[in-house]
Each structure stands twice: as structure tokens, then as C-alpha cells.
Amino acid sequence: MTLVKESPPVTRKARSGAPAVKRRGRRENLAGYLFMSPWIAGFLLLTAGPMVASLYFAFTDYNLFNTPKWVGLDNFTKMFDDPRWQKSVEVTAKYVIIGTPLKLLLALGVALLLAQSRRGQAFYRAAFYAPSLIGASVSVAFVWRSLFSDHAIVDRTMSVFGFHVGGWVGNPDWILYCLVALTVWQFGAPMVIFLAGLKQVPKELYEAAELDGAGAFRKFWSITLPMISPVLFFNVLLETIHSFQIFGSAYVVSNTYCGPADATLVYTCYLYQQGFKNAQMGFASAMAWMLLLAVALVTAVLFWSQKKWVHYENATEDAR
Amino acid sequence: MGTSRNVERRTILKAAGASAAALGLAATTGCGGDSGTSADGTVTIRYSWWGADERAKKINQTIKLFEKKYPKIKVKTDFQDYVSFWEKFQTQAAGGNPPDVFQNAVTFLRKYDKRSVLLDLKPQIDAGTLSLDNFRAGVTKVGEVDGKQLGVPVGSNTMALVIDKKVFQKAGVEPATGWTWDDYFKALKTIHDKTKVPGDTGYFSIMYLYDLYLRQNGKAFYTKDGLGFDKADLTEWWQDGYSRVKAGIITDPKTVEQDRPKSSLSAGHGASEFTWDNFTVRYTAEGSSEYGLAPIPTMDGKHTGQYLASLMLSASARTSHPKEVAQFINFMVHDPEVGKIMGYDRGILASTQQYDAFKPTDPVNKEIAQYEADTARAGVLGTITPHPSGADTIEAAFLRIGGDLAQGKTKPSAAVKQFFDESQAAFQA
Numbered sequence: 246m247t248l249v250k251e252s253p254p255v256t257r258k259a260r261s262g263a264p265a266v267k268r269r270g271r272r273e274n275l276a277g278y279l280f281m282s283p284w285i286a287g288f289l290l291l292t293a294g295p296m297v298a299s300l301y302f303a304f305t306d307y308n309l310f311n312t313p314k315w316v317g318l319d320n321f322t323k324m325f326d327d328p329r330w331q332k333s334v335e336v337t338a339k340y341v342i343i344g345t346p347l348k349l350l351l352a353l354g355v356a357l358l359l360a361q362s363r364r365g366q367a368f369y370r371a372a373f374y375a376p377s378l379i380g381a382s383v384s385v386a387f388v389w390r391s392l393f394s395d396h397a398i399v400d401r402t403m404s405v406f407g408f409h410v411g412g413w414v415g416n417p418d419w420i421l422y423c424l425v426a427l428t429v430w431q432f433g434a435p436m437v438i439f440l441a442g443l444k445q446v447p448k449e450l451y452e453a454a455e456l457d458g459a460g461a462f463r464k465f466w467s468i469t470l471p472m473i474s475p476v477l478f479f480n481v482l483l484e485t486i487h488s489f490q491i492f493g494s495a496y497v498v499s500n501t502y503c504g505p506a507d508a509t510l511v512y513t514c515y516l517y518q519q520g521f522k523n524a525q526m527g528f529a530s531a532m533a534w535m536l537l538l539a540v541a542l543v544t545a546v547l548f549w550s551q552k553k554w555v556h557y558e559n560a561t562e563d564a565r
Numbered sequence: 566m567g568t569s570r571n572v573e574r575r576t577i578l579k580a581a582g583a584s585a586a587a588l589g590l591a592a593t594t595g596c597g598g599d600s601g602t603s604a605d606g607t608v609t610i611r612y613s614w615w616g617a618d619e620r621a622k623k624i625n626q627t628i629k630l631f632e633k634k635y636p637k638i639k640v641k642t643d644f645q646d647y648v649s650f651w652e653k654f655q656t657q658a659a660g661g662n663p664p665d666v667f668q669n670a671v672t673f674l675r676k677y678d679k680r681s682v683l684l685d686l687k688p689q690i691d692a693g694t695l696s697l698d699n700f701r702a703g704v705t706k707v708g709e710v711d712g713k714q715l716g717v718p719v720g721s722n723t724m725a726l727v728i729d730k731k732v733f734q735k736a737g738v739e740p741a742t743g744w745t746w747d748d749y750f751k752a753l754k755t756i757h758d759k760t761k762v763p764g765d766t767g768y769f770s771i772m773y774l775y776d777l778y779l780r781q782n783g784k785a786f787y788t789k790d791g792l793g794f795d796k797a798d799l800t801e802w803w804q805d806g807y808s809r810v811k812a813g814i815i816t817d818p819k820t821v822e823q824d825r826p827k828s829s830l831s832a833g834h835g836a837s838e839f840t841w842d843n844f845t846v847r848y849t850a851e852g853s854s855e856y857g858l859a860p861i862p863t864m865d866g867k868h869t870g871q872y873l874a875s876l877m878l879s880a881s882a883r884t885s886h887p888k889e890v891a892q893f894i895n896f897m898v899h900d901p902e903v904g905k906i907m908g909y910d911r912g913i914l915a916s917t918q919q920y921d922a923f924k925p926t927d928p929v930n931k932e933i934a935q936y937e938a939d940t941a942r943a944g945v946l947g948t949i950t951p952h953p954s955g956a957d958t959i960e961a962a963f964l965r966i967g968g969d970l971a972q973g974k975t976k977p978s979a980a981v982k983q984f985f986d987e988s989q990a991a992f993q994a
Contacts, residue, residue, distance in 0.1 A: 308994045309659035310680040328983065394823050415819030417972050501648065504965065505822040506974035521652050523958050524659075524994055 302530035309524050320531035330532070332507050333515035336421065340511060341488040344425040349480055352432040356439035357465075370440070377433035386427070386497035390414055393423045393498075414498065417508035424509060427494050435480040442476030443469070474555045482547055489540050492517070512536055601885070606637055608889050613643040614668035615650035617847065620910050627903040631896050638889050646826075651957060658682045661883060666890045668911075669716045669879035671707055676954040677879075678710055684880035685713040689891035696895060699917045703948075707875040710951045716877030717894050720912030723871050723940055724773050725842040726859040729762075729852075732836040736760050740859035742943065746778075749862035753814040756836050763816040766828065766835035769806025770967020772960045774839040777861055778802070780870030780947060790953045792988055796981050803970055803977045810971045818971035827851060841874070842933050843912050849929050856929075858936040871940055872949040876911040909933050955991035962987045 278285070303320060305313035324330045355373055359366065379385055393399050395412035403410055413419035450468050459467070470477075492513040495503055503514040512532070520529030602608050614624065621644050628640045643664065645653060651673070657663045663682055677683050689695045697705050697714070701721070708716035728740065736756040741748075753764025768774055776786035785793040809815045816835040830838040831852030837859070848856045861869040878897060880890045897903055904919025909930050914920045925931045940946060962984060970980045 309655065310682075395820070411819065412823050415817075415822035417974055500822075500825045502825075502965070504968065505818065506969040506972040507965075508974075521656065522961065523991065524655060525990070 299530040299533055302527050303534050304531075305527045307527040307530075309526050313527065316527070320528045321535070323528065324531065324535065329507065329510065329515060333510045333512045336508070336510050337489065337491070337512040339421060340424060340428075340491060341485060343422075344428045345481070345484045345488050347425065348429045348432050349435055349477075349484060351429060352435040352480070353439050353477075355432065356436045356443060357469075359436075360440060360443040370437075374433035374437060377431045380427065380431035381493060383493065383497050386494045389423065389427050389494070390498050390500070393420075415505060417504075417506040420499065420505065420508050423498060424491070424494050427498070428488065428491070435484060438476055438480055439473065442473040446472040471556045475557055478547070478551050478555045482544065485543060485547070486540055489536065489543075607639055608637060608886050609639045609641055610666060610884070610886055610889055610893060611641045611643065611664040612666045612893070613645075613650070613654070613664040615645055615647045616668075616910075617646075619850065620644070623906050623908075623910060626906050627897065627900075630900065630902055630906075631893060634896065635889075635892060638893065640893070658881075663881040663883065665884040665886060666878055666880050666893055668719075669877045671874055671877075671949060672952045672956045672960065674708070674710050674715050674879075674951045676957065678713070678715055679954045681882055683713075683715045684882045684884060684887060684890070685715065686717065686880065686891065686894070687714050689887060690714060692888075692891075694888055694891040694895065696899065699899065700915055701913075701917060701920060704873060704875055704915045707873070707949060708877050708879075716879040717898050718875035718877050718915040719898055719907070720843070720909065720915050721873045721875045721937070722841045722843045722912035723873055723937060723946070724777055724839060724861065725936060726837055726861060727830060727840055727842075727845055727848060728837040728857050728859045729830060729833075729835075730855040730857045732756060732760050732762050732854070736836075742860045742939075743866045744860065744862055745864065745866060746862045750809070750814070753809075753836075754812075757814045760836070762836050763834070764814045764836050765809075766816045766830050766838045767806075767810075767818065767821055767967070767971060768815070768839050769803055769809075770964045770971070771839050772963040773841075775799075775802060775963070777870035781864045781868050785950075787950070787952050787956065789950065791992060792985070796985060799981045799984065800977050803967065803980055806967070807970055807973075807977060815971070818968055821968070821971075830856070841912070842936050843909055845929050845933060846910060858932055867943075867945065869940075869943075869945045870947065871945055872947045873937075874912075874949060875915065913937050953992060955988070955994055958991035958994070959988050962991070 302313055304315060304317060306316045306319070307313040359370055359373070391397055393413040395415070397412065400410065400412055410416070410419060413423045446469060450472070451464055454464050454468055490513060491511050495509040495511045495514050496517075499505070499509040503510045503518070513536070516529050516532045516536070519525045519532065612628070614620070616624075621642075624644075625642065628642065632638065632640060644650070650668075654663060654667065658677065658680070669683075674683070686695055690697055695717070697717070700718070704718045704721050705714075707718055707721075708714055726740065733740070733756065736752075736759040738752045738755055740752070744752075756762060756764040772786060779785050779794055779798070784798070787793055806815070810818065816829045820834045821829045824832040824834060828838060828840075828848065828851070829835040831848040831854075833852065833854065839861075842858055845856045845858060861871055863869055878894045880887065880894065884890050899916050899918050901918050901922035904914045904916070904922040907914070907919075908923055909925065913934060914923055925934055966975070966980050966984050966987075969975045970977060975983070
């Protein structure tokens with residue numbers, strides 16, 4: 246906010262006449278757009294253009310080679326009859342519903358611990374954040390694949406406690422949890438956001454609560470949670486949308502097959518298979534738009550629900 | 566924002582120029598299609614194939630020989646593994662930018678002929694640029710579709726039973742020519758009983774093996790435009806396969822899944838696997854045991870249903886250098902030196918010049934040569950018909966659904982229905 250006060254337009258206006266400023270302003274705008282032009286062109290050519298094209302393809306029969314043939318809503322109705330599409334929806338839903346809350350709970354829990362001042366705080370924060378930086382990489386997915394194989398560390402550790410599951414990677418009942426573990430392990434990004442939120446909660450509120458005899462849980466439930474609810478909302482929204490788009494880890498951990506027995510056939514993986522392996526580009530485009538609709542719907546529900554649980558009080562003003 | 570007031574026309578022009586240059590650059594290199602003719606008449610052609618590093622090393626050596634002999638032709642290369650190769654190829658071909666010349670197989674001929682991607686090499690043969698003389702009997706037929714020559718074979722191979730010799734020896738099992746399926750499954754049980762190693766890695770989801778089984782029964786996997794078997798046939802085949810997994814004589818599908826991208830045979834989790842005979846080269850490099858070739862089991866003690874398949878070189882119908890591409894293919898299939906370098910990496914060398922030039926000295930290559938000689942002598946080789954369009958998708962579906970079934974995640978009848986539905990879609994695509 247202070248930046249605005251210091252910026253020079255006021256003095257400039259005093260020195261030169263208004264029309265000159267206008268001309269210069271326009272020229273500055275032009276320069277700005279020119280500097281942006283590679284990105285604008287990139288957006289139009291590489292994002293907006295393909296999106297419009299895929300919207301059209303979604304209503305056609307298109308195998309990449311033929312001229313797209315208009316089929317109306319066929320691709321969309323076909324989807325609901327396709328057992329593999331249903332499977333991909335089921336797998337993705339399971340992944341989102343199990344993975345996202347776990348990740349956020351862990352992120353919030355660790356953030357609460359790290360919010361207290363103690364020695365080596367910076368180190369712990371960095372250490373917990375690190376997986377978020379490398380977690381999305383293909384090499385980590387490879388590491389994951391070997392960690393969860395037969396006789397590897399996870400299998401052995403579980404055997405010690407009497408659980409003989411074997412490798413998770415080859416087992417259709419377990420491999421999805423391998424992916425869930427991979428995403429939960431990357432809790433660092435939402436954790437940092439939670440930390441920032443926790444720092445904003447005014448100390449006075451806790452002091453007042455303590456005077457009234459509130460315990461730790463009561464303080465968390467009645468002060469911390471409502472005060473960080475905007476941050477919580479932001480994290481829920483971001484992580485949910487992000488979870489829907491899972492592709493890389495499923496693709497690599499399952500060794501590109503999204504198996505076994507379609508157990509890791511997440512939505513985008515099936516979309517990829519239909520589009521680029523089976524050359525059903527019309528169907529794949531329809532799937533893509535369906536995903537967009539689904540994510541939009543979930544987002545809308547979240548926004549609607551925030552009226553009920555998100556508190557946008559201006560904390561700093563109240564404290565003053 | 567305070568510093569931006571000195572933006573001058575020159576700066577704007579510079580920015581505009583830079584953006585335009587960047588975009589222009591993107592336009593020329595974006596499509597990656599830089600095969601063409603340069604000022605001094607040098608022609609560049611693009612060549613891609615699938616295979617492991619070993620194959621790439623050999624092919625690069627042969628390209629050096631070619632460029633020495635034809636200094637006016639430069640070859641740009643590119644390779645991936647089988648699955649990625651065809652994914653990339655499909656996208657490139659759809660964009661009108663396939664490589665000028667590429668490795669091909671019988672499964673893809675009709676598919677890409679239907680999509681007008683493949684160059685008919687007949688005119689080049691008639692012009693004398695490319696010769697189909699001096700090939701081992703019958704192999705050039707593999708590249709023929711509806712009177713067009715869409716590919717020229719570099720090597721021939723046939724389906725075989727690749728075995729882990731050490732495990733077979735330990736179990737005291739000796740595969741014999743003309744053995745029956747009953748003999749084979751008994752052998753798997755003996756192997757499992759005596760060595761604890763499952764006898765086979767999952768025969769029932771291999772399209773090419775089921776094709777042989779059907780041929781032994783007077784059918785085939787494909788007709789000219791569809792599937793050559795019915796739901797009852799496949800239900801029986803998969804039902805039997807599943808009960809053998811349950812019996813433990815076939816590798817646990819969970820293990821197969823974990824061994825990928827390695828084969829469970831070379832990982833030591835199975836004693837035999839049905840695949841192409843030239844795969845012993847790969848498994849010997851990959852695994853720690855000794856691998857050999859055994860005869861395909863039969864119904865009647867004689868007919869194996871085998872045929873000679875082949876890897877081929879094909880050209881793009883959109884190439885602007887058909888003559889140079891034909892010269893390249895001609896050199897690669899006939900030059901004796903190329904044969905010496907390649908060996909049996911892509912199957913037994915197809916042209917007689919190359920076949921005579923390479924005499925295998927190592928046991929693995931020797932055994933492949935012996936195997937194909939024996940198979941040919943036994944008089945069991947049938948002819949192969951080019952697979953209908955969509956066969957590549959169907960091959961993958963057969964493997965995947967067979968795997969689902971083995972995992973016990975679907976019932977044979979449901980699996981068969983799913984397979985037939987997906988096949989239908991693939992033929993229509």
C-alpha cells in the first residue's frame with residue numbers, strides 16, 4: 246500500500262501537461278503489451294486455441310486422421326455406458342476423497358507444531374517442505390515404485406508388525422494407497438500456507454481465552470479454526486482441484502499402464518489412453534470437458550459452502 | 566512503475582522485434598520437420614525405430630556406412646521403446662509429419678495404409694532404386710497389402726517358447742518337437758513342484774500366442790477385417806488360464822506387474838514365456854540365467870501354427886525424397902556390412918546377401934538361426950495375413966484384460982465381453 250503513495254505520477258502531472266501524460270501512458274501501455282506479446286501469443290495459440298478446438302472435437306468422431314464428423318452428444322452418452330470410464334471416475338473419486346483430507350490434516354497438524362517457537366524451527370520447516378519441491382518429479386515416482394515392491398522397505402516394515410501384504414505396486418487392492426501416500430507425503434505446500442495463517446491469529450484472543458479458562462482443544466476449536474478458516478478454505482479448494490488432475494504419479498508408478506487391473510486408471514490417464522493410444526480424440530476431448538465441468542461443480546459447491554464455515558473477520562483491525 | 570517513463574520508440578521496436586523473432590523461430594522449429602534439401606543439394610531424411618539402446622548403437626554404425634556411400638544424403642535418427650514409438654508416430658503422422666523412413670511391423674500395415682500414411686514402394690522398385698531380389702523365400706510377402714509394397718523386411722522372426730534352461734534342467738524337463746499342450750502344462754506343473762518356480766509367465770494374454778493356438782484349430786486371431794474367433798473360444802481359453810494361475814503354475818500377476826518393464830522370465834519369476842525368438846538376445850542381456858528356445862506346443866503333435874513375421878522398413882507417403890528413401894532402404898536391407906553389424910537383433914536377416922554375410926558365433930544367435938532352420942524344415946510355417954486396422958489397440962487390450970482376469974478382478978465372461986466391445990471400437994476407429 247505504501248508503494249502507491251510514493252509513486253511519481255503526482256509530481257509528473259505537476260511538471261507536464263495532461264495530454265502529454267496521456268500519450269506517454271498509451272505508449273507505455275503499448276510497450277507493455279509488446280513485452281507481453283510472446284505470452285499473449287502463447288496463451289492464444291497454445292491454450293485458448295486448443296481449448297476451443299477440443300470443445301468442438303468433443304462433439305465429433307475424430308481419430309486424428311479423418312475429418313471430424315459431428316456426432317452431437319454421442320461421446321458424452323457413450324461415457325456413461327463405458328465400464329472403464331466408470332472405473333476411472335471411481336478411482337479418481339477415491340483418490341481425491343481419501344488423499345486430500347489426509348494431506349490437509351497432516352499439513353495442519355505439522356503446521357500447528359511448527360507454529361510454536363522453538364530451536365531449529367527453520368530447519369524443520371525446510372525439511373517438511375522439501376518433499377513438495379521434489380514430489381511431483383518422475384524420479385520420485387520411480388523411487389516410490391521400488392519402495393512399495395515385494396520385499397522392499399514398506400513390505401518388510403509391515404511384515405514386522407504382522408501385516409503380510411507384499412508389494413503394493415503389483416496389487417490392485419493396494420496400489421492406489423501407494424499414490425495416496427505419495428501425495429500426502431507432499432503436505433509441505435499447504436503446511437506453509439497454514440503456517441502463514443496461524444501467524445495471523447492475534448495472540449490477544451488466546452490470552453483472553455486463557456483468562457476465561459479455556460483448554461488447548463477449546464482454544465483450537467473456538468479461536469484457531471475460525472480464524473484460519475479462510476486459509477483452510479483456500480487449501481481445500483487448491484488441493485481438491487489439484488487432486489482431480491493427478492496423472493504423472495499414476496502413470497509412472499504403474500509403469501505407464503495405469504494398472505494393475507485398472508486400479509490406478511485415474512481420469513486423466515484414461516483420457517490419455519483414449520486420445521493418444523486408441524486415437525479416439527473426440528471421446529478424449531469430451532472426457533476433458535466433463536472433467537472441467539466436474540471440477541467447476543465441486544468448486545461451486547465449496548464456494549457455496551464457505552458461507553457456513555468460513556469467517557472473513559478482519560483480524561488485525563479487531564485486534565487493534 | 567516509476568522507472569518506466571523513459572520507454573522510447575527504440576525500446577518498443579526492440580521488444581516487438583524480439584517477440585516477432587521468437588515467434589518466427591517457434592514457427593519454423595515448432596513442428597520439428599526439418600527434413601529437406603539444403604543449398605548444396607544435400608538431402609536430409611528422418612529415420613526412426615523402436616528398440617533398446619543396443620539396437621540404436623548398431624543402427625547408428627550402419628548409418629555411418631550409408632552416409633559414407635551416399636555423401637549427399639544425411640540421416641537424422643530418433644528411437645523409443647515399442648509403446649512410446651507408436652504413440653509418438655501416431656501423433657506425428659496425424660500432424661502430417663511422420664519420419665521419412667521408419668521401422669514397421671505387420672500389425673500396423675493396414676492401419677496406416679487406411680490412413681494414407683504409407684508410401685507404396687512399387688514405383689521405386691520398378692525404377693530400379695530398390696530391389697526385392699535376393700530375399701529369403703517368401704519374406705517380402707509380409708510387406709504386401711492389396712498389391713502394394715508397403716514395407717521391406719530387414720529380418721524375420723517367429724513366435725517361440727523362450728525357456729530358462731537352468732530351471733528346466735533342474736526340474737528334469739526336456740521340451741520335444743511336436744509336444745502337445747497337455748505335455749506342456751504337465752511340464753509346468755513338474756517345474757513348479759520341483760523348483761518352486763512357476764512354469765510360465767502368463768501365456769493366455771499374449772495375442773500372438775492365442776493366434777497360434779487358433780491356427781492349430783483351423784481358425785486365426787484375425788480375419789481380413791475382424792476377429793476370427795467367438796466369445797465361447799476366448800471364454801474357454803481365459804477360464805483355463807485363470808485356473809492355472811490359481812494352481813500356481815503361472816507366475817502371480819502381482820509379480821509380473823512389479824517386474825515390469827523387465828520380463829518375469831528374465832527376472833527369475835517364471836521358467837518360460839511365449840514371445841518372438843529374437844528375444845533371447847534381450848533376455849540374455851537382462852537376466853542372470855541361460856535362455857533357450859523350445860518348440861511351440863501343438864494339438865496334433867505336428868502343427869504349431871507358426872509363421873514368419875518380420876520387422877520392416879516403411880516410408881512415409883508424405884516424404885519429399887522418395888528416391889533417397891528408397892536408396893536408404895535398399896542399402897539397409899542388402900548391404901552385407903550392415904548385416905554383419907546388425908546380426909539377428911531384428912530377427913534373422915531377410916536378404917540373402919546379409920544372411921550369408923553374418924555367421925553367428927555366440928550360442929544365443931546360433932540357437933536362433935537353428936530354431937528358424939528347424940521350424941522351416943518341419944514344414945509347419947503358414948502364411949501371415951496383414952492384421953486389420955486397429956490390431957495394435959486390440960493387442961494391448963488383450964494383454965490388459967487378460968491381466969485383469971489373472972488378478973481375479975473380473976470374471977472370464979465379463980472379461981470376454983469387455984474385450985469384444987473394445988475390439989469393435991478399435992476396428993471402427
